[in-house]
Amino acid sequence: MAEIRYDGQVVVITGGGAGLGKTYAKFFAARGAKVVVNDLGGTFNGKPGANAAVADVVVKEIKDAGGEAVANYNAVQEGEKIVKTAIYNYGRVDVLINNAGILRDITIRNMKDEDWDVIMDVHVTGAMRTARAAWPFFRKQRYGKVINTSSSSGLFGNFGQANYAAAKMALVGFTETLAKEGLKYNIHCNVLAPAAASRLTQTVWPPEMMEAMNPASVVPLVGVLVHPSCSETGSIFEAGAGHYSKIRWQRSKGFIARPDDSLTPDVVLRNYDKIIDFSKGSSYPKGVANSVDLLEEAMAQPSNVRGDALDFKGKVVLV
């Protein structure tokens, strides 16, 4: 079987100087891509102590192996400068992997504004600035691939990570929206929740687990998602230790009532079992249109007291 390759493609990887980012950078370069290795060489918690050399080291390793790469040292919050590096050196950008990240683990009880702000800034604002800068190039060439890096902490919550979880979940809504805005321009955007041994996980996981969680086993799924032959978009994936899966939203069939004065907590309580029942008739919503259908159905219900149904079908307008 022919090897999946990226010849001629320009891949921008933020936080490409360490951990997962470094592994992506070397993988794409080894398979023909020109890679922009962005990294400011920060500490794991975003506090002072930067080592700008990390991006240089990765670029040197790529070049020594016969590949093409260039370093960029800007913070992701200056995303336009990172994209400019791609355009200046290679004239285009095809793939953007928003991977840079830091942690500031602290419970909500002790969280300072700065612990919150710095996490939002790097993960959310950073991803927005790089994507916004790449977007006009993607639109013009009618091609682009974006991977935004979330986390199981964001998808499911994790003790002591309210700031990080909020930022990582923000990236889900961000990506789902970019996927919709990019669809007609052939710009595909997906979310990845990885699991890999790195300095971000070394304080959390035991040594045996660190050994099993090689970042290299996250790469194959990313390699498929950003390949020109893949049309997946607006989806959430998990990858780590050789396990790959897709995550989706599930809506229970629920209980539908007419939204008039007769709709009281007592009515809801009587029907609560239906609201939380996923066993029959659940669905997998992909957009707000699915919610509008439900609103229309609710309006068409008989009154909870009087029983007269109104026909509001088609009259609910989204603003």
Ligand code: NAI
């Ligand atoms: P890492 O700490 O090994 O690498 C992150 C890189 O991002 C570092 O080289 C750092 O200098 C760079 N960076 C940090 N802030 C930056 C900024 N403002 N601008 C430019 N570069 C910056 O971390 P790791 O584990 O490789 O994480 C990569 C991504 O995956 C992060 O977004 C992280 O939140 C996410 N993630 C990782 C998991 C894991 O199991 N390792 C689990 C879930 C999510």
